[in-house]
Amino acid sequence: MWNWFYKLASPPHFYRTATVLEPWLFWPALVLLAIGLYGGLVMAPADYVQGDGYRIIYVHVPSSYLSMFTYVTMAVTSAIGLIWRMKLAFCVAAACAPIGAAFTFMSLTTGAIWGQPMWGTWWVWDPRLTSQLILFFLYLGYMFLRQALAETRQADRASGVLAVVGVVNIPIIHFSVEWWNSLHQPASLSKLETPAIAGDMLWPLLVMILAYQLLMLALLMTGIRAQVLEREKNARWVGELLDTTGHEA
Amino acid sequence: MxxxxxxxxxxxxxxxxxxxxxxxxxxxxxxxTMYFFGPEEVLTGKAPLDKPFRLGGLVVNGSFKREPGSLEATFEVTDNVARVTVSYTGVLPDLFTEGQGMVANGRLREDGVFVAAEVLAKHDENYMSPEIAKMLDKKGHPGSPMDTLVEDPT
Structure with missing residues (x-):
């Protein structure tokens, strides 16, 4: 029963799976991105208070969501790696970091660009903004820690512990707007009762979130493949791969 | 084990x-970690009155006053429990309007007026087109943005 799982955890097998999956994630992501952007920037009406300025949510909300999703993925795979000593889990975690850092950076910058005209300031030390900035530093810390430790096994374990420790920040980011008085508005999407966003503005946002999700997975596949190749560069299957395809690696 | x-x-x-x-x-x-204090917390003394702090709340409808040709504005801020009068001299952000939220940084003067050095607009989580907003407004729908506003607390 666990056979498929063990098979998936074998680096050469996963390398092949990731290679097959990658285009199936990447191209749909691009198509959805085009649909979502057209829907959000052209079809959706202007907001009753914010005018056209609100349209930045079509980039801001998906990147913010992905910045947290990627961190949880990194923390969970780090925990799996630490407990089961699974190399592939560490490959996934290490591949998550730059992707998550990029999403966090986008979330912070698009938020600042929106905040300047709407709130009247680029940045405030508000609980939501501050915890999101901490998330960015967690990603950077994770990457620097890996860089600093030359031995892969040591780097995996140390950075894995950091990823698990940092995961407490995720609920803090999410609930910051409810626990404390905050300048940042509360969540519009996860409110189940009445949707806080009108339908014609909502669907492009959902399409954008799905597009970002697929894009993240596509980038993750690329990242994992690079991690696997780097770690297994002396293995025979990598040598054979080079012989047969030439351009891989 | x-x-x-x-x-x-x-x-x-x-x-x-x-x-x-x-x-x-x-x-x-x-x-x-309180980013700002509401009018009730100010009046009950929970806010740090001896030093600058942030005051947050909704701008009461009809309370905004500005002398023509002057940048000095006064308005009342409420949390639907209590009210505090705010005085501010300067340019207000785009989203600042009566009935919307705001956060001001400043101090409380002896006469109970909050003198703001900076005013930021706080947006709510509702997004809709102007047409729908107008329609909801006419019907007096509870979700209406113009309506969730501030009943007179007194």
Whole structure:
């Protein structure tokens, strides 16, 4: 029963799976991105208070969501790696970091660009903004820690512990707007009762979130493949791969 | 206990320990992490009145006054329980309007007027087109943005 799982955890097998999956994630992501952007920037009406300025949510909300999703993925795979000593889990975690850092950076910058005209300031030390900035530093810390430790096994374990420790920040980011008085508005999407966003503005946002999700997975596949190749560069299957395809690696 | 069990336990202990530490830390900080205080907290003395602090709330409909040719504005801010009058000289952000939220940084003067050095607009989580907003407004729908506003608290 666990056979498929063990098979998936074998680096050469996963390398092949990731290679097959990658285009199936990447191209749909691009198509959805085009649909979502057209829907959000052209079809959706202007907001009753914010005018056209609100349209930045079509980039801001998906990147913010992905910045947290990627961190949880990194923390969970780090925990799996630490407990089961699974190399592939560490490959996934290490591949998550730059992707998550990029999403966090986008979330912070698009938020600042929106905040300047709407709130009247680029940045405030508000609980939501501050915890999101901490998330960015967690990603950077994770990457620097890996860089600093030359031995892969040591780097995996140390950075894995950091990823698990940092995961407490995720609920803090999410609930910051409810626990404390905050300048940042509360969540519009996860409110189940009445949707806080009108339908014609909502669907492009959902399409954008799905597009970002697929894009993240596509980038993750690329990242994992690079991690696997780097770690297994002396293995025979990598040598054979080079012989047969030439351009891989 | 197998080594794997031990490692599992270690990861769980780290996770639980850090969670407890974070919870305690945030609880201990409590008031210090308050980004702003509402009018009720100001009037009951929970806000730090001896130093600058941030005041947040909704701008009461019809309370905004500005002398023509002057940048000095006064308006009332409410949390639907209490009201505080704010005085501010300067340019207000685009989203600042009566009935919307705002956060002001400043101090409370002896006469109970909050003198703001900076005013930021706080937006709510509702997004809709102007047409729908107008329609909801006419019907007096409870979700209406113009309507959730501020009944007179007095």
């Amino acid at each position: 197998t080594p794997r069990r031990q490692r599992m336990l270690a990861v769980v202990v780290i996770f639980v320990g850090v969670s407890i530490a974070a919870t305690l830390l945030l609880r201990a900080l409590d008031m210090n």
